[in-house]
Amino acid sequence: MRVKVSSIAAQLTVRLLLTPILLASCAATTEPFVQLSGTSGSVSWEIVDVSQTGVAGEEIRWSYTLILRSNGGAITFETLQTGSEGGGEGVHVSPFTERLESHGRLLINGSYTLQRNKMSSELFGNSLTHLEGVRLFHRLTGRDQDARPVRVDVRFTLSAGLGARPPGSASRSRGQPGDSDGESTHAGSTGSTGFAHERIGSEPTLLERALMDDIQDRSLDRHSPLDAALIVSGARDRQELEALRYRFEQSAAPIVARVNGLSTPADRAAALLGALHPARTSQAPLLREYAVNATTLIDVIETGRYNCVSATIVFTLLAARVRLDANPVLVPTHARAAVLIGGRRVPVEATAPYGYDPSEAERRQILRRFRADVDAAPSYAEEQATDVDFLALLGAVYTNASTYRSRDGNVIAAAALAGRADPFVASADRALLNRVRIGLLNELAVDSSNRGNHEDAINALQEARRLVAQEDETAALIDQSLTAVAITWLRETEASADDATILAFPDRLAAGSVAWSESRSYALRLVAYRRTQRGEWELALRELREAATLTRIPESRNEAIGNAARVELAYIDELASRDAERAWLAFQTLQLDESDAELGTARRRVGHRVAVALMQSRMNQQRCEELDAPLTLWREVDAKADPEGAAASCYTNRGIALWEREEIVRAADEFRRAYGLAPREPVMAQNLIAALHRLVSDRVREGRCLDALPLIREGLSLSPNDAWLRQAGATCGLAP
Numbered sequence: 196m197r198v199k200v201s202s203i204a205a206q207l208t209v210r211l212l213l214t215p216i217l218l219a220s221c222a223a224t225t226e227p228f229v230q231l232s233g234t235s236g237s238v239s240w241e242i243v244d245v246s247q248t249g250v251a252g253e254e255i256r257w258s259y260t261l262i263l264r265s266n267g268g269a270i271t272f273e274t275l276q277t278g279s280e281g282g283g284e285g286v287h288v289s290p291f292t293e294r295l296e297s298h299g300r301l302l303i304n305g306s307y308t309l310q311r312n313k314m315s316s317e318l319f320g321n322s323l324t325h326l327e328g329v330r331l332f333h334r335l336t337g338r339d340q341d342a343r344p345v346r347v348d349v350r351f352t353l354s355a356g357l358g359a360r361p362p363g364s365a366s367r368s369r370g371q372p373g374d375s376d377g378e379s380t381h382a383g384s385t386g387s388t389g390f391a392h393e394r395i396g397s398e399p400t401l402l403e404r405a406l407m408d409d410i411q412d413r414s415l416d417r418h419s420p421l422d423a424a425l426i427v428s429g430a431r432d433r434q435e436l437e438a439l440r441y442r443f444e445q446s447a448a449p450i451v452a453r454v455n456g457l458s459t460p461a462d463r464a465a466a467l468l469g470a471l472h473p474a475r476t477s478q479a480p481l482l483r484e485y486a487v488n489a490t491t492l493i494d495v496i497e498t499g500r501y502n503c504v505s506a507t508i509v510f511t512l513l514a515a516r517v518r519l520d521a522n523p524v525l526v527p528t529h530a531r532a533a534v535l536i537g538g539r540r541v542p543v544e545a546t547a548p549y550g551y552d553p554s555e556a557e558r559r560q561i562l563r564r565f566r567a568d569v570d571a572a573p574s575y576a577e578e579q580a581t582d583v584d585f586l587a588l589l590g591a592v593y594t595n596a597s598t599y600r601s602r603d604g605n606v607i608a609a610a611a612l613a614g615r616a617d618p619f620v621a622s623a624d625r626a627l628l629n630r631v632r633i634g635l636l637n638e639l640a641v642d643s644s645n646r647g648n649h650e651d652a653i654n655a656l657q658e659a660r661r662l663v664a665q666e667d668e669t670a671a672l673i674d675q676s677l678t679a680v681a682i683t684w685l686r687e688t689e690a691s692a693d694d695a696t697i698l699a700f701p702d703r704l705a706a707g708s709v710a711w712s713e714s715r716s717y718a719l720r721l722v723a724y725r726r727t728q729r730g731e732w733e734l735a736l737r738e739l740r741e742a743a744t745l746t747r748i749p750e751s752r753n754e755a756i757g758n759a760a761r762v763e764l765a766y767i768d769e770l771a772s773r774d775a776e777r778a779w780l781a782f783q784t785l786q787l788d789e790s791d792a793e794l795g796t797a798r799r800r801v802g803h804r805v806a807v808a809l810m811q812s813r814m815n816q817q818r819c820e821e822l823d824a825p826l827t828l829w830r831e832v833d834a835k836a837d838p839e840g841a842a843a844s845c846y847t848n849r850g851i852a853l854w855e856r857e858e859i860v861r862a863a864d865e866f867r868r869a870y871g872l873a874p875r876e877p878v879m880a881q882n883l884i885a886a887l888h889r890l891v892s893d894r895v896r897e898g899r900c901l902d903a904l905p906l907i908r909e910g911l912s913l914s915p916n917d918a919w920l921r922q923a924g925a926t927c928g929l930a931p
Contacts, residue, residue: 484498593612637656659673742755887920
């Protein structure tokens with residue numbers, strides 16, 4: 196929340212600090228629903244992370260990321276042109292200078308807006324209701340390392356709903372090598388039904404019993420890793436196992452053959468990952484569509500759907516066949532792999548076509564699937580990652596299936612599957628399976644929240660929080676998710692809720708928890724904003740101060756403190772117009788962040804208002820001796836201030852009032868004080884001389900020349916050529 200002071204009123208806007216969209220534990224929420232790719236010369240390209248917003252029937256806006264990869268030498272691009280067929284407005288960047296290194300990657304963020312009044316009526320009938328799509332092109336020109344001109348053409352189609360479909364539906368479009376247009380095809384549902392984990396029963400099959408017997412010594416002696424993965428995935432009998440094995444081998448053999456032809460481990464690792472994804476190959480990729488619930492190898496074989504667990508299973512299985520030393524890795528948000536290259540464990544994000552040793556920019560794109568707070572994500576070196584063996588990854592399949600059953604209310608099946616997972620990990624590492632369960636609950640909460648079922652999301656996350664054994668990265672992840680879901684829910688209900696309802700909202704969370712504190716802090720800020728609109732400054736201040744003490748996020752705390760200071764300044768500014776003394780006392784207690792330039796400016800402006808108001812109030816009451824403090828502040832906040840002149844005016848006004856009451860002696864004293872403060876102001880001397888004239892006249896008339904002489908001398912010191920004073924002095928024997 197940010198508050199800016201303007202005159203008496205304070206204008207506030209509330210800004211959410213925790214992004215409300217959760218992405219965690221294999222969540223595919225931000226996976227582009229349509230993925231486009233192709234080649235142009237020696238450059239391959241891919242459109243990812245498409246998102247859509249708009250106004251129904253009026254406008255559609257897309258944003259996306261264009262990834263370029265060099266399959267040859269380096270290219271230095273000099274210009275980027277964009278255009279469309281359909282009359283929209285896209286990004287136009289000129290000049291544009293970027294360098295695509297040899298066998299490197301270059302990311303370009305783009306946006307495109309299509310408005311009804313700018314559409315081609317031939318293509319779309321002047322309506323967004325039946326919009327099929329708009330074809331965009333990006334043309335990049337530059338020079339290669341030999342200074343020869345290079346042109347890269349990228350053409351793709353954006354359609355209504357692209358990047359904005361609800362969870363449970365998906366589509367995909369991709370180009371073929373040599374074809375940069377990218378024809379669209381649509382895949383089936385990715386909802387909660389039709390996934391292979393549903394085949395895994397409460398009672399183990401004969402195949403599962405045999406596998407459990409085999410792994411008692413924590414090794415596979417009578418089963419291949421592939422067969423073990425298929426049995427865990429739900430292969431119910433020997434015939435089905437053989438059929439699934441055959442299908443996998445048929446798909447894997449060409450990939451292995453192509454990749455094995457490469458000489459270095461790094462090349463083989465990158466090529467293997469690329470060969471699994473349609474964005475990097477046209478030759479029957481295995482991983483074709485991300486789906487949250489596709490946690491088994493059977494999902495991959497039968498539908499091409501995958502999540503982080505099943506994708507890591509595929510990569511790990513095939514890595515061994517292309518002479519790579521690879522292992523699974525479990526982190527609080529998801530599963531990935533690692534490959535030993537030159538003594539270094541290189542990360543492999545199997546869910547992403549560019550996930551081999553990703554750059555920081557690519558890593559941030561990948562993490563958007565799993566985290567709401569990408570900026571706060573730990574680095575690979577810092578994250579709570581655990582290298583595990585293949586059996587532990589298979590145990591994660593059972594753990595995920597158990598979690599699905601638990602969320603469906605099938606407690607018996609959930610317990611059975613959880614127990615079946617235990618033998619797949621060493622007893623000392625059983626906590627890993629608990630972490631897998633927590634991560635999946637977090638993911639299911641993401642899905643529920645994105646569908647608007649925030650209460651179910653909160654319930655799943657609170658269940659996950661109860662499973663947390665220690666306050667570590669996993670605990671922080673769940674706390675962040677709980678907070679984000681709660682605040683999302685609060686934001687959606689805030690418009691129709693009164694103050695009391697908003698303030699009571701956090702009570703549905705565990706008192707004292709991170710989520711309770713953060714949502715309570717946010718609720719207080721929302722209500723404080725409302726109060727400022729109603730001029731309820733003191734209540735707003737109290738709530739903002741409480742909000743600052745509740746939040747544990749430094750940015751939120753600093754902002755709440757800053758907002759409280761801004762509201763307090765606005766309150767003091769308003770108070771100065773009706774009660775200068777109270778405004779002064781309130782201003783004296785201000786505690787502001789001196790490093791905040793905006794607050795400093797506001798303080799000076801309000802300080803000027805308070806100082807002037809208090810001076811005016813005290814001058815009106817002729818309390819001239821009490822002007823020092825406001826005069827000092829006035830001097831501090833206004834370089835053009837004249838505090839001496841203001842004080843002199845006060846004494847002058849008090850002297851005039853005494854003069855009018857014929858209290859000339861006291862009036863002369865006030866004029867003397869005024870003259871002493873502002874001797875260069877002619878009016879100050881004139882007032883004092885006028886008072887001296889009266890006093891001298893009275894004393895000379897009464898024959899009291901001895902009393903008149905000091906006054907005459909004082910007057911002549913102010914005005915040596917004053918003829919009347921000279922004559923009075925002569926009368927009293929004053930030497931000329």
